[in-house]
Amino acid sequence: MRTRVMEISVGAFMLAGILALILLALNVSGLTVSDSSGSYRVTARFENIGGLAPRAKVTLSGVQIGQVRSIGIDERMLMAVVEMDINGSADYLSSDSSAQILTAGLLGEQYIGIIPGADDEMLKDGDAIENTQSALVLENLVSKFLFNKVTE
Amino acid sequence: MLDQIQALGRYGLTRLGAVGRSGMLLAHVLVARPQPLKMFPLLLKQIYFVGVLSLVIILVSGMFIGMVLGLQGYTILVDYGSEQAVGQMVALSLVRELAPVVAALLFAGRAGSALTAEIGLMKATEQLSSLEMIGVDPYRQIIAPRFWAGFICMPILSAIFAIVGVWGGALVSVDWLGIYEGSFWANMQHSVDFYEDILNGLIKAVAFGFVVTWIAVFQGYDCVPTSEGISQATTRTVVYASLWVLGLDFILTALMFGDL
Numbered sequence: 001m002r003t004r005v006m007e008i009s010v011g012a013f014m015l016a017g018i019l020a021l022i023l024l025a026l027n028v029s030g031l032t033v034s035d036s037s038g039s040y041r042v043t044a045r046f047e048n049i050g051g052l053a054p055r056a057k058v059t060l061s062g063v064q065i066g067q068v069r070s071i072g073i074d075e076r077m078l079m080a081v082v083e084m085d086i087n088g089s090a091d092y093l094s095s096d097s098s099a100q101i102l103t104a105g106l107l108g109e110q111y112i113g114i115i116p117g118a119d120d121e122m123l124k125d126g127d128a129i130e131n132t133q134s135a136l137v138l139e140n141l142v143s144k145f146l147f148n149k150v151t152e
Numbered sequence: 153m154l155d156q157i158q159a160l161g162r163y164g165l166t167r168l169g170a171v172g173r174s175g176m177l178l179a180h181v182l183v184a185r186p187q188p189l190k191m192f193p194l195l196l197k198q199i200y201f202v203g204v205l206s207l208v209i210i211l212v213s214g215m216f217i218g219m220v221l222g223l224q225g226y227t228i229l230v231d232y233g234s235e236q237a238v239g240q241m242v243a244l245s246l247v248r249e250l251a252p253v254v255a256a257l258l259f260a261g262r263a264g265s266a267l268t269a270e271i272g273l274m275k276a277t278e279q280l281s282s283l284e285m286i287g288v289d290p291y292r293q294i295i296a297p298r299f300w301a302g303f304i305c306m307p308i309l310s311a312i313f314a315i316v317g318v319w320g321g322a323l324v325s326v327d328w329l330g331i332y333e334g335s336f337w338a339n340m341q342h343s344v345d346f347y348e349d350i351l352n353g354l355i356k357a358v359a360f361g362f363v364v365t366w367i368a369v370f371q372g373y374d375c376v377p378t379s380e381g382i383s384q385a386t387t388r389t390v391v392y393a394s395l396w397v398l399g400l401d402f403i404l405t406a407l408m409f410g411d412l
Contacts (some may be wrong), residue, residue, distance in 0.1 A: 003193075006200045013204045017308025020315040021354075028243050028318055029335070029344040055345075109342075 038088035040125035044099045045079040046107040050135025051110050058084045058112045094119040100129030165255030180291045180301050194297035202263045214313040218320025227327050239340035240319035244258040247353045250296040251314035253401050260393035264368035271372025272382035299365050306361025307354050315354035352408045364393045
């Protein structure tokens with residue numbers, strides 16, 4: 001009887017540990033099992049990506065439809081190249097969509113917002129988004145503002 | 153002059169000898185052919201003593217640390233108008249640092265000292281030699297189950313510590329201080345990464361469990377078999393284990409999060 005109680009408590013202990021790990025994964029880190037197999041890849045060139053980082057979200061009207069896969073540089077055009085994985089279910093983006101880099105909140109992290117176009121043709125795997133709008137860099141904004149003040 | 157050099161040499165040799173003996177002990181434990189069927193009941197008993205009985209202190213301290221983090225984070229962040237970030241502060245500091253480190257320190261105090269005292273007393277009363285006399289390998293019978301039990305229990309305790317701490321933080325900041333629940337959890341989920349933060353925290357816990365139980369078992373096995381020797385060994389276990397945990401934590405943090 002003594003060993004039975006002990007074995008049950010050890011089993012419960014192990015279960016509690018596994019449960020804690022699952023709770024940490026789901027509740028604290030918000031891990032979702034997403035298969036990248038059902039996604040397609042799109043690239044976009046930006047003048048300036050600001051503080052964009054890999055795994056940043058890609059949104060349409062504020063709803064996440066994918067994430068940034070990698071960030072590199074185009075050596076010929078000297079622009080930043082951002083590779084994005086868009087969920088396969090989001091197959092309604094026309095090929096003339098534009099991408100802009102947005103900031104969540106005043107000091108939040110940066111993410112990509114897609115603005116759909118009107119073309120009948122849709123974006124496919126390997127396509128590039130031509131129309132892009134760079135990240136808002138606070139320093140540039142301040143210097144523009146000051147410059148306008150001076151010329152007034 | 154020569155006496156001092158001799159004293160230094162003796163000190164160095166003793167220390168080096170201890171390091172060598174602890175390595176031998178570890179090799180014996182790891183290399184000793186495992187006999188799962190025989191070891192399982194022993195391991196179970198040790199997990200009960202080392203893990204299940206440590207739960208209370210882990211639960212209570214985890215909750216209070218989470219609550220304190222929530223309270224402190226709120227009073228600091230509210231000055232900047234960003235008290236919604238409390239969730240992310242509580243979760244990140246718990247998952248990355250506090251859960252493995254504090255759980256390991258408590259584990260060293262609660263379970264490590266008990267392991268040392270138990271094995272030391274076995275040595276002092278010559279139970280270990282008696283086991284060898286009747287042809288039972290004390291490494292396999294006594295040392296290995298305790299070692300593996302500590303190794304298994306530490307990550308579990310650390311995960312439980314983290315989740316209870318997050319819950320305590322949520323209790324204080326959402327229920328008492330009135331932060332909006334949605335932004336509390338959303339901020340947390342956005343900034344905590346499963347692989348980067350939670351798995352690295354667990355790897356830390358595994359490393360600490362390894363070091364703490366190794367030190368505890370070795371100090372017990374290597375102690376001077378007198379009542380004074382056992383008390384010294386128990387003290388050394390807690391001191392060395394705590395120092396090693398803190399030092400190792402810095403190294404692991406630098407490797408995992410410092411982009412080295």
